[in-house]
Amino acid sequence: MNKLFLIIKREFIAKVRNKSFIVMTFLSPLLFVGIAALVGFLSTMNKDKATEIAIHDEGGFIKTNFKNNKDFHYSDISTMPFGIAKDSAARNYEGLLYIPKVDSLQLIKDKVEYISENSASINFIGHVEKIVDSVLTSNQLRILGLDEKKIEEAKVDSTLKLSKFSGEESLKGLNEIKIAIGGLMGYLIMMFIIIYGNFVMRSVIEEKTNRIIEIIISSVKPFQLMMGKIIGNSLAGILQFLIWIIVGLLLAFVAQTFFGLQLNSSASLSPEMMAAAGQSEGMLKFQSYWTELMNLPLTLMLVSFILYFIGGYFLYSSLYAAIGAAVDSETDSQQFLLPIIMPLILGVYIGFFTVINDPHGTVATVFSIIPFTSPIVMLMRIPFGVPWWQLVLSLVILFGTFTFVVWFAAKIYRVGILMYGKKPTWKELFKWLKY
Template sequence: MRNIALVTGREYQSRVRKKSFVVMTLLGPFLLAAFYGAIIWLAMSDTQSSEQKNIHVVDESGLFQDGIKGSSTIHYSVNPRGGDTSAYDGTLMIPATFSIDQPKGARFLSAYSLNIVEQQTMEGHLEVAIKEQKLIRSGLRKETLDSLKTDVAISAAIISGGEIKEDNSAVNAGAGFVGAFFIYIFIFLYGVQVMKGVAEEKSNRIVEVIISSVKPFDLMMGKIIGIALVGLTQVFIWIGLSTVLIAIITPIIASMGMNPEETAALVQGTSGGVAPGMGMMGALFQLDFLTLILGFLFYFVTGYLLYSAMFAAIASAVDSETDTQQFMFPITIPLIFSIIIAQSVVLKDPHGELATLFSMIPFTAPIVMMVRLPFGVENWQLVLSMIFMIFGFIAITWLASRIYRVGILMYGKKPTYKELIKWMLYKG
């Protein structure tokens, strides 16, 4: 244990003193806060009335003389051909051949390129107008037609511990994927650092001197734990600074385009009286951040320890860093597969059998369980997943150490998968 502590301290101190570590540690929270601020700004821009476009409609078919119902973003003015059109943003031409049964030939003319959203919105408005014309032609009065239109909205809520909490699947999915994405990135980022460190020491023959006084297992574990502590230091600083920055920018950005009641609702995490987009922000504030942060830290640490042990074993088995590529793909497959499973299975049914199964497998649990957490996971499933992660890390580390002890002093030979298995089975 003493040797592991010495190697850990050496790895930790040598890395936290680097300028790149200091720069990224301080820069990261500002980037995260800027990203968060952009989300709030986009949510507000969706809910606030954007500049309404005035469309001049030339209806030669005579079908829409009573007007076309627009929206908050597009207003239609049905006028005959000619006249001053400078006050309009474009002209919608409806030819005489345009009919209810053959609605073809409509054309939009403007000085700017029509984007996809605007085109789909205008097409939707015309479709609604044509549908109304067809219903009226079938004998329905306009008053009857209007009475048939009904807007229905269902709000989701979760009953937990006798309390009712608002639920939003989009917010849950977003929060889960953000956590899973960071775990995915951190595992690769710090795992590759372990691999590069081992490969560099082996190629420079420094490891031969170190092994004379430290056991291979102690060296491997010290390097893994040291870089893990570097990662945790960075993550804790990021969480602390990001929390402070987000707490500062949230009311500032929100107050730019909201009245005081809406701003208070956003900061307090309530969505009553706030527009739908800001309601999502309210749902975001109602997430169980303590569980998410603790879950993130656990799965980040255990996932990193599991994969970094394999990265260290790979680096010890080859002579140079370039030779590690042949063994990298099998290790990255579970992580990539986890992302695919999270997108195709977990989001559709976060409590289904497949989602539960992959959240128990140590190789996929860090990603899959992180995506499931915001949706609510039963306690026994979470505990069982954590137990499997701990045992999985111990088993993989033991197997990796058996490869490491043989490969770290072997030069001039590229091992095969068969030889790696033999190294794991060596006695002693």
């Protein structure tokens, strides 16, 4: 046991003293803030610049319905011959909206054409189709002798009220918030597994390449060495996450103190304003959503996150360690990494495309129990409420599989760390299990 602690200490110190680890630990929060600021800046660069579109309406029925807005600016060049208008639009405008002359306005529904060297955006296409549809619908109603104004007044917008069997009112969009919270926790686990699992693999490959492993293995058992690397790297990763949280809180404090940014909506409101706002519909909705969030099983979510974090990381890191021991270079490891990463990606897709629509369905339930996807899928299901027996069964299978995989990986590790100069195959890895 003392040797295991020494290996953990060695791996941890080696990782945290690494210059790249130190730089990225303190630079990453600043990079995230910078990237977010850059994206926000780039998204506002073209806000004041509308796209110039030319219109050539030969019949003159529709062009008046195209109004300038912040996104599109329309210029009528219908008086020009079409050929000249087309050449002019090619030189001076983003594109030309061509509306041919027809005998009946209804025939124009599939004849409107947009001519441009660049592909039209979905936003613009939808905007044009909406205007054309509106004009044609109004014309059709007039032909049928129907009063468009009365039809518009007769339209009714309904609102579906959501409630529980207990009589308590439920809220729209709550499922999306739940899946976002669960998805964030699952995504953090996936990223931690991929990043620090690779660190474990690279550490093994480096020591194997430098032949240091031969000296180390003479003093400790391969299993102890593998577990020491996994735990040491995981502790370094947890330390890095804690530092990121502290640095993020410090940046938020600095932004609030020195730049006058208010990080909560009520910071600049007087008590009188808050009392008035408290009666508004928006504030009441916010309070309702906040109450619902506070009613979520937050303690269970936190405990489950820690347990699935530990189980998922150890499960996958043991496989990363086995791969590192089996190969001589990181390039050779690529053939073995895809089967490891695929269950993680599958878990994300199952979570976002299945759990949100049917959190208690067969697919979501099965994949929340399968150990290679449960750290992601189960965390997405927990905010919706999960029977205790499913949660216990999932954790038992996860840690049971972890124990088996550690044994399985240790056998590959024991043989692979002393193998040099030969690229292993899947068939050869299975042979090593018999040694």
